[in-house]
Amino acid sequence: MHTIFALASGAGRAAIAVIRLSGPDTSTILRHLAGGLPKPRLASLRRLRHPDTQETLDEALALWFPGPASYTGEDSAELHLHGGRAVVEGVSAALITLGARPAEPGEFTRRAFLNNRLDLTAAEGIADLIDAETAAQRRQALRQAGGALARRYAGWAERLTRLLAHQEAAIEFAEDGLPNTLEDQVRAGAATLAAEIESHLADGHRGERLREGLWAAIIGAPNAGKSSLLNALAGREAAIVSARAGTTRDVVEVRLDLGGVPVLLADTAGLRETEDEIEAEGVRRARRRAEEADLVIAVFAADAPPDATTLGLLAPGTLVIANKNDLAPAPATIGGIDTLAVSAATGQGLDALRASLAEAAATRAGLSEEASLTRPRHRAALSEAVDWLGEAGRAPLPEISAEALRAALRALGRLTGRIGVEQVLDVVFGDFCIGK
Ligand SMILES: Nc1nc2c(ncn2[C@@H]2O[C@H](COP(=O)(O)OP(=O)(O)OP(=O)(O)O)[C@@H](O)[C@H]2O)c(=O)[nH]1
Numbered sequence: 001m002h003t004i005f006a007l008a009s010g011a012g013r014a015a016i017a018v019i020r021l022s023g024p025d026t027s028t029i030l031r032h033l034a035g036g037l038p039k040p041r042l043a044s045l046r047r048l049r050h051p052d053t054q055e056t057l058d059e060a061l062a063l064w065f066p067g068p069a070s071y072t073g074e075d076s077a078e079l080h081l082h083g084g085r086a087v088v089e090g091v092s093a094a095l096i097t098l099g100a101r102p103a104e105p106g107e108f109t110r111r112a113f114l115n116n117r118l119d120l121t122a123a124e125g126i127a128d129l130i131d132a133e134t135a136a137q138r139r140q141a142l143r144q145a146g147g148a149l150a151r152r153y154a155g156w157a158e159r160l161t162r163l164l165a166h167q168e169a170a171i172e173f174a175e176d177g178l179p180n181t182l183e184d185q186v187r188a189g190a191a192t193l194a195a196e197i198e199s200h201l202a203d204g205h206r207g208e209r210l211r212e213g214l215w216a217a218i219i220g221a222p223n224a225g226k227s228s229l230l231n232a233l234a235g236r237e238a239a240i241v242s243a244r245a246g247t248t249r250d251v252v253e254v255r256l257d258l259g260g261v262p263v264l265l266a267d268t269a270g271l272r273e274t275e276d277e278i279e280a281e282g283v284r285r286a287r288r289r290a291e292e293a294d295l296v297i298a299v300f301a302a303d304a305p306p307d308a309t310t311l312g313l314l315a316p317g318t319l320v321i322a323n324k325n326d327l328a329p330a331p332a333t334i335g336g337i338d339t340l341a342v343s344a345a346t347g348q349g350l351d352a353l354r355a356s357l358a359e360a361a362a363t364r365a366g367l368s369e370e371a372s373l374t375r376p377r378h379r380a381a382l383s384e385a386v387d388w389l390g391e392a393g394r395a396p397l398p399e400i401s402a403e404a405l406r407a408a409l410r411a412l413g414r415l416t417g418r419i420g421v422e423q424v425l426d427v428v429f430g431d432f433c434i435g436k
């Protein structure tokens with residue numbers, strides 16, 4: 001196993017640069033570079049010298065984290081250097097001279113996984129934490145990095161292992177007079193577990209939406225004031241506004257932070273029949289956006305009757321806006337949905353609109369205290385486990401049922417990167433004390 005190092009802080013000039021080291025030679029390297037091993041987990045000021053030339057490279061803080069109680073589980077260290085490029089390059093060159101090699105992307109966390117410091121879902125949580133742009137994303141990533149999904153999935157895998165062990169026992173040791181209700185218990189246990197996993201799956205894709213950001217689309221008739229509203233919400237002139245109907249053609253996107261939920265808000269072409277082929281393509285794109293969106297915002301002008309095309313696209317959950325409330329009183333409902341009266345021109349009602357959007361974003365993207373799955377990979381593995389559990393419940397023979405339970409366990413194992421089928425043996429022999 002190589003000792004690896006990497007610049008853990010961002011590239012470029014900075015006050016401080018952090019170089020991280022991990023691997024079996026860490027202590028030797030630290031002794032050579034920093035003239036001795038600091039006390040574990042205590043920052044100490046050290047003069048770093050090149051091992052061959054003895055040239056001073058920097059005065060730095062050195063931290064020594066002996067394994068296994070380190071991030072990677074290996075002997076590790078951190079060097080907090082002055083953040084200049086030449087300092088970082090000089091220390092990196094010295095580390096290579098001392099036998100370390102630059103780390104591959106993700107290699108520290110990979111080693112942490114291999115050393116059982118975290119499971120795959122927690123590792124993904126750490127990646128998400130680094131990418132988190134909003135507070136809600138940060139909370140979700142922190143939960144996952146802290147092992148919230150890992151614990152839940154490990155709990156399920158453990159129950160599944162037990163079911164499989166019991167099923168195996170029913171097959172192998174039937175003649176030894178174990179209770180013959182065992183098979184029924186396994187069936188019942190499989191059904192309960194499948195139901196639990198299904199309810200975890202039926203989350204409206206909360207966690208995935210929060211991780212990726214919610215898609216919202218503004219639709220409505222030409223000149224309803226869609227682009228004006230987008231600009232008002234974004235706080236900048238992202239889209240062209242004009243009195244001419246049919247101004248917007250391309251989809252114009254802005255990123256918003258709505259109460260901690262990242263939202264990609266799209267302005268679209270006004271919906272109408274048109275001979276202009278460019279505008280017609282814009283209308284097609286608008287419709288497609290509305291179909292793909294997690295949240296549709298339909299805009300009507302209060303001073304005009306609601307147009308049939310936009311009315312036809314209203315659905316439960318659509319946010320209905322009556323804009324231009326400065327020109328005419330807004331109707332209380334449009335198409336049976338309560339309206340939000342606003343004026344993009346005067347700014348009236350925009351705070352209420354922001355609050356409604358944040359609330360809609362929060363319900364669609366979770367913000368629940370429960371740990372939600374966050375990746376299609378999670379969904380695929382869990383769905384597969386549910387299918388195999390169903391199979392196990394229906395199987396006419398205990399041997400076939402055991403095979404299905406084993407497949408369900410493999411699906412969960414892929415999810416966490418843990419639980420091998422071999423562990424079933426431990427449970428079989430641990431749980432039953434059969435004495436054979
Ligand atoms: N009085 C008033 N005028 C508004 C309001 N909102 C928008 N307008 C005006 O309405 C016209 C159309 O606004 P846009 O934002 O371009 O409307 P749009 O829905 O994006 O139009 P298309 O892109 O052509 O579909 C412009 O002249 C705006 O200044 C409002 O709340 N009050």
Ligand SMILES: [K+]
Pocket residue numbers: 222223241242243244245246247248
């Ligand atoms: K317009």
Ligand SMILES: [Mg+2]
Pocket residue numbers: 226227228239240241247248267268269270
């Ligand atoms: Mg527009």
